[in-house]
Amino acid sequence: MRPKRRRLLLLVSALALLGGAAALALTALDDTMRFFHSPSEVAAGTVAPGREFRIGGLVEEGSLTRSGTTVSFRIVDGAHGVTVRYRGLLPDLFREGQGVVATGALDGGRTFQATQILAKHDENYMPPEAAEALRRARKADGS
Numbered sequence: 001m002r003p004k005r006r007r008l009l010l011l012v013s014a015l016a017l018l019g020g021a022a023a024l025a026l027t028a029l030d031d032t033m034r035f036f037h038s039p040s041e042v043a044a045g046t047v048a049p050g051r052e053f054r055i056g057g058l059v060e061e062g063s064l065t066r067s068g069t070t071v072s073f074r075i076v077d078g079a080h081g082v083t084v085r086y087r088g089l090l091p092d093l094f095r096e097g098q099g100v101v102a103t104g105a106l107d108g109g110r111t112f113q114a115t116q117i118l119a120k121h122d123e124n125y126m127p128p129e130a131a132e133a134l135r136r137a138r139k140a141d142g143s
Contacts, residue, residue: 037054040080040133041133042055043080048106049105051105052115053103055102056099056100056101056133057081057100057134058075058098060076063096064096069088077136079137082110086113091118091119099120100120102114103118
């Protein structure tokens with residue numbers, strides 16, 4: 001085999017290995033990525049049931065109910081709301097009227113089954129995705 005042909009074969013093999021490694025890394029990354037959606041996007045039906053994602057907004061006043069270790073409440077963005085059900089301990093800063101981000105998936109009945117709840121840590125902070133979703137919902141609502 002000529003040296004020129006050997007180098008070409010080596011280069012093609014290296015590129016194939018690099019492409020395979022990149023494909024494996026992207027596949028693994030896709031499994032761990034969680035996308036953010038607003039209550040308006042969920043109400044519009046853009047999110048399929050069973051797919052894990054994050055939802056954020058404000059906890060609707062008067063919507064919090066507790067039954068043992070299971071908590072149910074609504075997250076709203078000004079235009080729409082989504083019922084969230086969570087089993088476990090809530091963060092100390094969690095309360096009605098405050099910003100929250102929940103991780104989980106929709107069940108068949110369009111209730112969000114949360115596996116993790118994050119509450120904002122002071123009155124000046126809201127996750128950028130949640131703040132943008134609230135702005136878009138208010139603009140669409142005409143407020």
